[in-house]
Amino acid sequence: MNPPLPPEIRVEPGRQGIRYLLPPRETGPLKFVAVFFIGFGCLFGGFALFWILGVLGVVLPGTPGPANVAFALFGLPFLAAGLGIVGLGFFALCGRCEIEVQAGELLARERGGPFRWTRRIPLKDIRRFTLAADAVRVNDQPVKSGPMSDVGVLSAEVGAGKPRLVVLGYPRAWVEALAARLNADIVELTGAAPLPTTVTQLDPATGRGIASGDRFDPPAKTSITISQMAGGIVAVVPPQGARGTRGLLAFALIWLVFVSLVGTVFAIAPESTKRRRNQSKAIPAVVIGAFGLIGVGMLTAAVNQMRRKASLRASRDELIILQQSLFGTKTFKRSSGQLAAIRVGDSGIVVNNVPLEELQVHGTDGKKHGFFTNLTNDELHWLATHLRHATGVGEAPGESFEPPKLA
Structure with missing residues (x-):
């Protein structure tokens, strides 16, 4: 039986599948x-x-x-x-949205006057849906009143790639019902198991998004290993290479090449041109040198991110995270009684207009510790799931949940 939809969402047969027609958005002011x-x-x-x-x-x-x-x-x-x-x-x-589920792909089409924007997502690449609430913000704070206060955003996670937008700008209840219906359609078309849906809520302490939901399946092409041990797990996060720099390595190299070209042009310029442009040679040299040092600093940070590795040990007694980088070794250690939550949340870092998530360990003292912004969202959720179950964080007092078995 198909999950029910709000009456405002019309369903009609498409050319090769089912089409969902949403009404124009109520955007208010x-x-x-x-x-x-x-x-x-x-x-x-x-x-x-x-x-x-x-x-x-x-x-x-x-x-x-x-x-x-x-x-x-x-x-x-x-x-x-x-x-x-x-x-x-x-x-x-x-603007309004149309979503069509076909035999091999999910089509999300935006219509606004004479303009069209179509997003194509292959069904075989979708690993899960993510539903985010409080999506509209003003001055980095969620809107709490008016038609924009209950806006939901549905995206599809496609492994190591960036999440693909499916629908945004509609009430969260509509988006949640649509996610359930799309999930049922994909199961019917592909015969695969139902896709998990992760709900991202708002952290009342920080005002940023936090994601909930267990993910036991390992992400595609991950280099992280998680193995069972007596009473817990051991996880190894190897160096992530250039992927872990999130574009910083390429930007640093481009920066250094540009600074080198400028410095070379100035060095080989005729002496009369140099004097005409600036009577002092020291000032341009200092400026170019300063920009060069900035590039070297970015390159060093990128190499550090490339070579950074970690190992984690989690059990009912304690959680230990050991991180090694170019600048030394850091150890984070907490007993299970000092842990309040282990989850994935917003790191507060934005790269190319995309917010980076991190593994967050919240202590009973109210402090938050963030790790691994260089991992993908799938890897973070997978790691957080096994750490939660290994340490027992979030279980009711006296409850004994057997940690998930690893393949």
């Missing part, structure tokens, strides 16, 4: 912001379009040459940016 975005995007894109047509001789007199074509190409990114801003405004003003 955000509609006024959307109108501003549409107007600003029209002005921005209109200026870029006038620039392109002008240098090509369409709206201004003149015969275009190769240089004019080059200048016209220069305006294309600005035209695309303007159209993107207009599209964002339409999605916020009158």
Whole structure:
């Protein structure tokens, strides 16, 4: 039997599967912001379009040459940016979502005026769904009143890749019901076991998201090993290589190459040019050297993240986390009586506009300790599940839960 859906969500047969049609979003005061975005995007894109047509001789007199074509190409990114801003405004003003489950993929399509945005997610890659509440924030604080206070976001986790957005901007109850229906459809189409759904709630102490839910299956392509021992588990987190730097290694190398090029150009410039630009050679040298030191610092941090490794030992008596890096060894040790919670939460670090999660150990003294921002979300949840069950954190007093068996 299919899980029930709110009456506002229409169900109809699609070309190759089932389609779910959601109504336009109730964005409240955000509609006024959307109108501003549409107007600003029209002005921005209109200026870029006038620039392109002008240098090509369409709206201004003149015969275009190769240089004019080059200048016209220069305006294309600005035209695309303007159209993107207009599209964002339409999605916020009158946008609605359509989701279609086909034989081999999940399609999530946004419609807003003349704009379309389709996201394709292969069914075989989906490992679980994640439902996040309190998704709308102002000044990093969740909105607590109005139509935006109960907005949910549903995403699909696809192994080591970034979570793929499925639907956002609708009441959490709708999103939760839709997640259950999509799960049932995928089970019917693929014959696989039902996908787990992780619910991300708000931590009242920090105001940041925390994820709950057990995950016993090891993530695909993980290098972490977890093995049973008498009364608990031992986990080994090997060096993660370039993947663990989250792009810092590439950024540091690009930074150093750029600084080197600038320094080389200045060094080989004619002596008369140097004097004309700046009478003192020391000032440019100091500035270039300072930027070079910044790049060296980023490169050192990236190499440290690449080589960092850890081992964990968890039992009903204690939790020990031993971390080794270029700068030494750190040991975290707590008895089971000093542990209040082990879970995955927001680290407060954002890379490329993506917040990084971490393994969080909360003590009975109210302090929080974070580890392993260089691991994937799947690996963090998998590790947290086994640590919770090995230490017994979160169980009722006197309850004895047998730790999950590892393959």
